[in-house]
Amino acid sequence: MPCAASLPALQALLSCPESVELSSLDFYIPLADPLALEPSQLDGLPLSRMVFTVRAASLADDAVQKRCKELSERGLRLMADGEVSITAAQAGIRGLDFDCSEALPSALAMMTLPGPHLARNIHFAPTGFALYRGELPRAQEHDAGQGDGTSRKRLLALLGLLAQDADSRELETLLKQDPALSYQLLKLVNSAAFAPNSNPISNFGQAINLLGRRQLQRWLQLLLYARQQEDGLANALLPLAALRAAQMEALCKLREGDRDEQDLAFLVGVFSLLDVLLAMPMTEIVSALNLDLDVVAALLDRSGQLGEMLALVEMHVPQTSALRDVGIDNETYWRSLLQAYDWALQVSRNV
Secondary structure, three states: OOOOOOHHHHHHHHHOHHHHOOOOOOEEEEOOOHHHOOHHHHOOOOHHHEEEEEEHHHHHOHHHHHHHHHHHHOOOEEEEEOOOOOOOHHHOEEEEEEEOOOOOOOHHHHHOOOOOOEEEOOOOOOOOOOEEEOOOOHHHHHHHOOOOHHHHHHHHHHHHHHHOOOOHHHHHHHHOOOHHHHHHHHHHHOOOOOOOOOOOOOOHHHHHHHHOHHHHHHHHHHHOOOOOOOOOOOOOHHHHHHHHHHHHHHHHHHOOOOHHHHHHHHHHHHHOOHHHHHOOOHHHHHHOOOOOHHHHHHHHHOOHHHHHHHHHHOOOOOOHHHHHHHOOOHHHHHHHHHHHHHHHHHHHHHO
């Protein structure tokens, strides 16, 4: 919760290299007591990247309303957590940061604020919200699974080839049987991130040569999540799979794991959502693949070093005991998470 004492730490966080790489993202920060924050204390902070959330109930206090207006006039964007009255806009509140787990805000409250509005703990896509925060509900995640049995078998076969470090020609043969996946791969290698000045890549051999064997495997693992839904929307599991994979790799590297160990950690992060993607029990999935036993233990039981890391990256807020089990401190964890977000953004933009 920002206060005068924590502002230097906040400024240090937002200016660290890992945070700067995420400069296209806004940081949403709870403000426990607006009266404890003087407008002059905002000097030197990257206000263009910050959104502070205040408790809606506190806006009933005239002094809080006045302070919020002063902060807003200084350039700070403010949102309210909870139902607000029509006077909220006059206090500089621009949008709602609303917990939608039990109820939605009134239409009047949303209409009187310019927005955008952020929905938390959603089980559907509520009208009027442009921003969402929280885990995708499991019931909806399963809609992303592959209903076509043939397609599911093809996916499992491809995953098996990837796990066994199969020959590129075997991968190419199977890719040709999956038009959607083939399209995603060629789209990726022709993106500005990979081939800004080269001639278009039109076949899998060229794609393999451009990406390299190791990167090809990683991107194919992620591209499994990139299939378009029937409604044309991208699979919402893709950024989460990319985030888990990247943070698993970063944590393994911080623990001085070698390149092969980092690859296994990345694979565990990607594969941790296969049960959701395929709408199958994880036990059936791992039994169909020739996976390293450490990977199997991590995916099924969250056991072993890889399992401990996976359990950690699945947490919204890391527990001290979980950090201790993995052998890292709090700052190292957050740096690995920022690095992972940067990677997930690259994936989401290029796929």
